[in-house]
Amino acid sequence: MAVQLSESDFERYVDEALDSIPDELISLIDNCVVLIEDEPPNGEELFGLYDGVPLTERGFDYGGVLPDRITIFRGPHLRMCESLDALVDEIHITVVHEIAHHFGIDDDALDTLGYH
Numbered sequence: 001m002a003v004q005l006s007e008s009d010f011e012r013y014v015d016e017a018l019d020s021i022p023d024e025l026i027s028l029i030d031n032c033v034v035l036i037e038d039e040p041p042n043g044e045e046l047f048g049l050y051d052g053v054p055l056t057e058r059g060f061d062y063g064g065v066l067p068d069r070i071t072i073f074r075g076p077h078l079r080m081c082e083s084l085d086a087l088v089d090e091i092h093i094t095v096v097h098e099i100a101h102h103f104g105i106d107d108d109a110l111d112t113l114g115y116h
Contacts, residue, residue, distance in 0.1 A: 002082075010036065021095075028055070032067055032070060033067045036074060040075075047077055050070050052067070052069060052102065053065070055104055070101075
């Protein structure tokens with residue numbers, strides 16, 4: 001059974017996941033915003049999406065660009081999680097996963113670390 005949760009409560013859990021990231025890492029995030037949308041593009045069942053230029057790929061000519069975007073998708077989280085505890089855990093995993101992409105960590109490395 002899918003979890004029912006208001007938009008504001010979902011946003012609060014995303015904020016809590018962001019707050020759990022160590023300050024040392026948060027201070028390294030550069031030119032990046034975190035957004036929440038109801039559904040991913042093209043009907044995919046993505047929990048999150050990173051769109052931008054990872055820190056590891058930015059060169060001396062990086063500048064004057066729009067912020068990277070980390071988007072957390074509410075609908076797939078609610079449909080896939082069967083309890084509030086599972087939902088909160090999955091939101092945390094998704095937030096960490098997408099922030100890791102900002103730092104240039106790819107999916108294979110994240111899978112090895114348990115953040116699929």
